[in-house]
Amino acid sequence: MASSSSSSLSRVVVKSSDNNLFVVNKKVASQSQLLKQCIDNMEEKGTNDVILIPLSNVTSNILTLVLEYCEKHADFADDDNNNQELKQWDHEFLKKFDYATLNSLTMAADYMVTKSLLNLCCQFIADSIKDLTVQQIRQIFDIKNDFTPQEEADIKNENAWAFR
Amino acid sequence: MAALPQEIIVEILSRLPVNSLLRFKRVCKSWYSLIKTPQFIKLHLNRALISNSDRHLVFCCLYLYSAELNSNHNQLYFSKHDHILDPLLVRISGSCNGIICIMGNCNSISLYNPLTKSRFDLPISETPELEPLVTSLGFGYDSKNDDYKVLRIVQGFNNSKIYDQEVKLFSYNKNSWKWVEVASSYNFRLCRHGVLVDEALHYLVINKESSSKNLSIAKFDLFTEKFSVMNFPEGIDMARSNVMLTLTNLGGSLSLMAKHHSLSAMGHADLWVMKTYGNKGSWCKLYSIRNCIQAKPMVYSEDGRRILLELDNRRYGWYDLESKIVDKFTSYGLSDRIYLRTKILVGSLVLLQDKLHSDSDKENLPR
Incomplete structure (x- = not known):
């Protein structure tokens, strides 16, 4: 659909759920497939106006973090995920957050279709919870124990998973 | 939240x-049911295979031992499992997708997931025409049919007192054995089990029809269920009698261990790796380690910079690919007299189900 009238946007404005506006340059925004799709659609239509993309599911606190990630990763090529410097930066970036923030960030990455951030968050959460107890897991993920004490004891003793 | x-x-x-x-x-009912679904088990396995994490060392020496591998520490803590078959003659002949294939005595073969304790016993297949002397097993996964298969090669004297061999394949899905055609010119060196790489089992064979009686690599494709011969690496001096060759798998690449015995010195151990599977020109020497006879490569560290070695069946060490130094370390939970024959196991939840029907009548297929 590209035509001579198609324009090229350099920036977009993203609106968080609590109505704060963020001006984001196109290269950074393209780290999110959701934002990229919006930009592509507008460019095909030949709009020259700055476009506004409302994100009804992401608060400004979390959006700031997603954009910080996108800004860093926009400087690296797509196949640069094994870059040691970038890996180190990713780790330091996530290390600062508590589980509540990590969970919100993960959901935002999922909603904004930022696959690399989603994978990173999931791996980071997995690595940090793997040695925790069942009780701690329930607390972190806000899960109610819906087993009876007898059922829980049975599962604990269920060491063989074979159907026999 | x-x-x-x-x-x-x-x-x-x-x-x-x-x-x-x-x-x-x-944790809760929904997690419980999720972790048991076949889709989740498959997704988890595929992630584990790619990630190079959750690796375990397993071996049998009277008992089954296992230890979780942690690339960041030079320590291994082995724990002893309850013995699952007659312990005295148990051997692990293969490891694939978190399942080990165990050979017991009296022809018994079992598949076992040591982490979930899920187990499957193969139906016994007798060798009525052969007095068995040596048995070799190969175990692997055929993704196109989503099937686990065991290849059994038995050598021994037949009813006419002639040394002969019998090759049979077991399919887990079909729960039955069938005969496999093999060129009579293949002479398997059966001290070793089949080495699984790229959904095919590999064996060192002597081709009797070749004038030079050179060694070759026989490949059994688990999907086509047929044997073929692969080219042998050039540049390995096999004619020398003090070199012993063994196939192995390192990080998904077919590899060849060359053990050099020497009367005057301690000998040394080389490793050749086929970088691109099936490409004869891609064999290259990865390391040469002095002062030991056998340095069996087990697995790459998570960062890919080191290789875990099993040294002379006695101990383990990390080999640094850059500095070329072996860092030996102690393992806990083992006695001094242990004889290691380690396999690498990837942590998986793969379940082995008992088959509803025993299909022993399928045993009588024409040869």
Whole structure:
């Protein structure tokens, strides 16, 4: 659909759920497939106006973090995920957050279709919870124990998973 | 705090080691059922295979021992499992997708997932025409048919007192054995079990029809269920009698260990790796380690910079690919007299189900 009238946007404005506006340059925004799709659609239509993309599911606190990630990763090529410097930066970036923030960030990455951030968050959460107890897991993920004490004891003793 | 949606929970849990998942199935009913679904088990396995994490060392020496490998520490803590077959003659002949193939005495063969304790016993297949002397097993996965298969090669004297061999293949899905055609010119060197690489089993064979009686590599494709011969690496001096060759798998590449015995010195151990599978020109020497006879490569470290070695069946060490130095270390939970024959196991939840029907009548297929 590209035509001579198609324009090229350099920036977009993203609106968080609590109505704060963020001006984001196109290269950074393209780290999110959701934002990229919006930009592509507008460019095909030949709009020259700055476009506004409302994100009804992401608060400004979390959006700031997603954009910080996108800004860093926009400087690296797509196949640069094994870059040691970038890996180190990713780790330091996530290390600062508590589980509540990590969970919100993960959901935002999922909603904004930022696959690399989603994978990173999931791996980071997995690595940090793997040695925790069942009780701690329930607390972190806000899960109610819906087993009876007898059922829980049975599962604990269920060491063989074979159907026999 | 907002609860995470199910698809994100799946993304997180599928990246956990098996031991954590076995604990976390007690968290709630939805986690319990999720962790048991075949789709989750498959997703978790595929993640584990790619990630190079959740690796375990397993071996049998009277008992089954296993230890979780941690690339960051030079320590291994082995724990002893309850023995699952007659312990005295148990051998692990293969490891694939978290399942080991165990050979017991009296022809018994079992598949076993040591982490979930899921187990399957193969129906016994007798060799009425052969007095068995040596048995070799090969175990692997055929992804096109989603099937686990065991190849059994038995050598011994037949009813006419002639040394002969019998090759049979077991399919887990069909729960039955069938005969496999093999060129009579293949002479298997059966001290070793089949080496699994790229859904095919590999064996060193002497081709009797070749004038030079050179060694070759016989490949058994688990999908086509046929044997073929692969080219042998050039540049390995096999004619010398003090070199012993053994096939192995390192990080998914077919590899060849060359043990050089020497009367005057301690000898040394070389490793050749076929970088691109099936490409004869891609064999290259990865290391040469002095002062030991056997340096069996087990697995790459998570960062890919080191290789875990099993040294002379006695101990383990990390080989640094850059500095070329072996860092030996002690293992806990083992006696001094242990004889290691280690296999690498990837942590998986793969379940082995008892078959509903015993298909022993399929045993009588024409040869």
